Amino acid sequence: MNKAVSVYFISAFSISAFSISALSVAGVAEASANASVELNATNIQSAYNDSADTVATATSVSESDAVSSSLQALLSDMKQFRAGFDQTVVDAQQNIVHEAQGTLTMTRPNKLRWETTFPDETLLVADGEAVWNVDTFVEQVTVISQSNAIKDNPIVLLTSTDEATWSKFSISQMSSGVSANNTASDINNVRALQSYQITPKDEGGQIVTLTLTFNQDDELASLNMLDAQQQTSTLVFNNIETRFPVPADTFSVDIPDSFIVDDQR
Incomplete structure (x- = not known):
């Protein structure tokens, strides 16, 4: 397995550029x-x-x-979220260092499943208590405490409903933009976007800013993370679903007997 995506996303759990205030006075x-x-x-x-x-x-x-x-309010309506994604990671010089495709599934509170299908198959599961990173190439599963993994990291707000957690971040609304399909001349096809930038109040974390952009249907359309190494990861979502049955094993990991388990909790 190519570790680049899963390792980056683990770092986003504190395991993977904008600067606009909510209102200037x-x-x-x-x-x-x-x-x-x-x-x-x-x-x-x-x-x-x-x-x-x-x-x-x-x-x-x-x-x-x-x-x-x-x-x-936008995220509370997103009690479930499942979508395909295209991910691009660039360095500080805007050179592409990684690209991936896969599926992201989330439910509130505090559960997430990240799978990539390209360039390699990877799996990361946050079950509310722990984060499981499955490396099929070396037949190893690394387990870390979810509370420690996402401490002071804005990615936690995607699934958190805890006010104490929200109070750890500054949130600003960015200027609205529009996107359009191939018939942009038709005003009915122009879609307004809402973007929010989330910044940890305490410095020194792995993620510097997280920017969430929602489409005209109030669905999470893209996600942008700037990390401490000045790498930026952008996920653009497709085939978005917010109402779907959730199989019981969605946020669990079936570990083969031959795999080594590195439990760091």
Whole structure:
């Protein structure tokens, strides 16, 4: 098995570029300062600036909470998610270092199955308690604690419903874009996109930012991860399903007797 994809995705569990704030309030502060200068009253300026700073802080917190709530609402409707994906990983110089295709299946809370079919077959399963990485080439399964694997990593928000976990990340909404099919001249075929950037509040993690983009049907259409090595992994989803039967063995791993199990929990 080629390990590149599974190892990268494990690193995304902290096992695998954008910088836009939810709302800038700098203009409000600047306007307040200018008004104070025109009044030519230092004491009024000081009092006004203090008030403006308070309002700006409150506005920033309010907007941030609104953006977080908006993303949580989108993901809460995504109790199930299954889709094919095309993955491209590029380095800091935008050179392609890996490409893959496969299927991603998720259910909330906290379960995920990642399978690749190209260039090699790989399997990674997060069952809510542990992450299982199956390497068929060397006949080995590596098991790590899921709580440790996704600690302070934005990928956890895809399946987490815990408010304490959400509070560890800053979330900003990016400028809306559009995508269109081959008949883009028909306005009915133009699709609005919603993008959210998630950044850990604590620095030093494996993933620097995670960007989620949703289509006009509020489905997760793509996922972009920038890691600490300045590599960027982009997953574009296809054949998206949000309602489907989930077989009992979807988030379990059947380990052959001949396989070595490296349990690191």
